[in-house]
Amino acid sequence: MRAKIAAGNWKMNGTAAALSELDALAALLPATPPTVVLCPPAPLLYRASEAARAHGIAIGAQDCHMDASGPFTGDISATMVADTGASHVIVGHSERRDAHEETNSDVRAKARQAWAAGLTAIICIGESGDDRAANNTLDIIAGQLAGSLPDGATATNTVIAYEPIWAIGTGKVPTLAEIIDVHDFIRTRLCARCGATEGDGIPLLYGGSVKPDNARTIFKAANVDGALVGGASLKASDFAPIITALSQS
Known part of the structure; x- marks a missing residue:
């Protein structure tokens, strides 16, 4: 059985006061919840880890640097992330690939650093609206997966998140058939790359305008195997129904 994971990416939102949502979320979790990972901004990682420990909620960072240390003002290393008590880190999010011009090789290096620090890397891949319109989705996904995933990926050190860029924060969602098509394709590629056992065990998340009203579908x-949720993860009242839907799937 693959792990079911509900991951929430707060992006550049939240101050210390927002950590009260952890207690609120814990009170709304189903009796047997999936793995829940919250990824707040870096300044909140330590306090979030402390607050989440009692609830069995995991904490992740939204990014890490591709080097272990060095003269990189304003950046945070995977070791620093782990030192806060976090267990996961998102790498390769489309907003990083776009705004910071991160390449597949950059993402691969970050994933390696995450593994070296004992973190689980949540590696994001996804096509643009133009790619989808041109029927290039699977080619883009194949290239990003091949270039961003280091050798040595396992079911315990890696999660893949498929996030079509055109669906992030837009309210647009692919059809279920389109989601199935891409996720089945990724699974086949993972099995070919990592071997049947590991490839079949790596959790695959969908991300892009996931809401309580579409999660069950x-x-x-x-x-x-779960979702990487943006805006709907900021409030426990919005995130909890998604988690519950996953636990019942």
């Missing part, structure tokens, strides 16, 4: 796909 999305989780019907056999190779969707």
Whole structure:
């Protein structure tokens, strides 16, 4: 059985006062919840880890540097992330690839650093609206997966998140058939790359305008093992129904 994971990416939102949402979320979790990972901004990582420990909620960072240390003002290393008590880190999010011009090789290096620090890397891949319109989705996904995933990926050190860029924060969501098509394709590629056992064990998340009202439909796909949620993860009242839908899928 693959792990079911509900991950929340707060992006550049939240101050210390927002950590009260951790207690609120814990009170709304189902009796047998999936793995829940919250990824707040870097300044909140330590306090979030302390607050989440009692609730069994994991904490992740939104990014890490591709080097272990050095003269990189304003950056944070994977070792620093782990030192806060966090267990996961997102790498390769489309907003990083776009705004910071991160390449597949950059993402691969960050994933390696995450593994070296004992973190689970949540590696993001996804096509643009133009790619989708041109029917290039699977080619883009194949290239990003091949270039961003280091050798040595396992079911314990890696999570893959498929986030079509055109769906992030737009309210647009692929059809269930489109989600199934991409996730089945990723699963096949992972099995070919990592071997059947490891490739079949790596969790695949869907991300892009996941809401309480569409989560149950999305989780019907056999190779969707959870979600990477943006805005809906900021409030416990919005995130909890998604987590519950995943636990019942």
